[in-house]
Amino acid sequence: GINAEYGEEIEVNMKRVSEIKVQPRFLSLDGQEEGDPSESISENVKQRWIVVDSMRSLDRIVSEILPAWEKKRDQSVREFLFLLSRPAAPLGQVSDVCLSLLDVYERARYGEQPFTEGDRQVFIDTLMDLINRVSILDPEMVNRNF
Secondary structure (H helix, E strand, O other), rough: OOOHHHHHHHHHHHHHOOOOOOOOHHHOOOOOOOHHHHHHHHHHHHHHHHHHHHHHHHHHHHHHHHHOOOOOOOEEEEEEEEHHHOOOOOOHHHHHHHHHHHHHHHHHHHHOOOOHHHHHHHHHHHHHHHHOOOOOOOOOHHHHHH
């Protein structure tokens, strides 16, 4: 009856909640500045958010140019970049660049050390390099070779 339906719905929702990945760097306002309340988020956290948000640019360009390689909703950034950088994959020739991007991304998202504007710039430069490489790929050639 109705109780069974609610019970199933509750179980499904509890399972979803248990699968949520906690991101400790973003759960608190790390390093709040004293004084002006409008400056409530530290520069460290701002740089981290820029990196996490910027990663969506690669997702978008890959889905536009190479729809078969689009990032799946349940796929982590790590899985996505590993998939793109396998030897026969579109970015297989630049797997080192993919791994560099992943390293900076994971330091921004999960790292405990301060994340600076310089760290963010390294990420953006590497990301732009990958986006440029993806944007010049010929989708038909990629699909034929894989």
